[in-house]
Amino acid sequence: MTALSNAASSAAADYDTLSVDLAGRAYDIQIGEGLLARAGMLSRPVLRQPRVIIVTDSHVAPLHLKTVEESYRAAGIDTASVIVPAGEGSKRFDRLQALLDDLLDARIERRTTLVALGGGVIGDLTGFAAAILLRGIDFIQIPTTLLAQVDSSVGGKTGINTRHGKNLVGAFHQPRLVLADTGVLDTLPRRELLAGYAEVAKYGLLGDAEFFAWLEANGATLVAGDMEKRRHAVKISCAAKAAIVARDEKETGDRALLNLGHTFGHALEAETGFGEMLLHGEAVAIGMVMAFDLSARLGLCPAEDAVRARRHLRDVGLRVSPLEVAGRQHWSVDKLLGHMAKDKKVADGRITFILARGIGKAFITQDVDVQAVRDMLATSIES
């Protein structure tokens, strides 16, 4: 029985199922409240042995680990758990090594499945561990942040940061299943919810003007706690990401659109040390404002659309300028460009940019005048 038919056959099922259509490696994304308590039953069809190892972090463990462990055990599935320190600092080589050793200590086998229970950090780290342990084992994503539910749990990008930059070591390794329990967002701090909202807005800004207009009308109530609106946003976002990933799994083309705001955002994250000063989603929000500003400066995008992008992100409560990053007084155009020059999308020495012809009309280009980028960055960091 597949996960899809499981959902359909359960009279009590109150979740939506989307699928990521990758030949031979297709998987379902299930979205709804209460999925943590059903994780065991929903995972069974994709497990290759009745044993999982759950990887989670020190914030999520006390809140949600017991529910997931009990759910697996109730479904007759043996569990062990590994808890790593919360935060972006866990996407590092030394933490990866410690995790790999813990998993090997737990006597992992080739048919054992890892379960990533947490935000994007846990998903990226656990997914990478799954990609390289015993030369590749299965994993399931149970995303617990808005960011992870709308973005990082889908699509198979896994990896860690290095001193050279963001996500520079990793692998494409698709999960077998994604269980997005929108109920767990209730325990998520507002700052983290907002960071995830930036990636939600990204889907509107890059390819769906209608969704962006919906967010302009509903974003504030979504952030305030409206469950239906959160669920709708998770569904639309996952559907958009699944479609892009299905047509360009390894980012040889279109998938780079999902990097809107990231070339700038990753540079801002690197400059602030990949930590609490600026979260990934927060950096992406500022990066998307920069991408729209640059597009407008280059005459590619109506100025009004750049204003709309900035206004909406600011109105929901996100910072929209590097100058608003508390604790960070001095920015340098050269340093930001230095980080951008190490981006994974650099080709033949040229930085790839995701720009826009308007809201919902992003495109990929290497044909950008560096002086225009310098001017935009200089304006954005001037006090």
Ligand SMILES: NC(=O)c1ccc[n+]([C@@H]2O[C@H](COP(=O)([O-])OP(=O)(O)OC[C@H]3O[C@@H](n4cnc5c(N)ncnc54)[C@H](O)[C@@H]3O)[C@@H](O)[C@H]2O)c1
């Ligand atoms: N692989 C991808 O496609 C992809 C996409 C987007 C982002 N990312 C990566 O994801 C990471 C950011 O993910 P994130 O924003 O989820 O950060 P995160 O994983 O650090 O989680 C944010 C914080 O929320 C806590 N938390 C998680 N769930 C909670 C819950 N339900 N209740 C209370 N606290 C909870 C965590 O412990 C952490 O402190 C970055 O490293 C980014 O590069 C990857």
Ligand SMILES: O=C(O)C(=O)C[C@@H](O)[C@H](O)[C@H](O)COP(=O)(O)O
């Ligand atoms: O899935 C993708 O593709 C994305 O670009 C999603 C991004 O939100 C995510 O932050 C991703 O990790 C960035 O891609 P990277 O290849 O620059 O690491």
Ligand SMILES: [Zn+2]
């Ligand atoms: Zn991102």
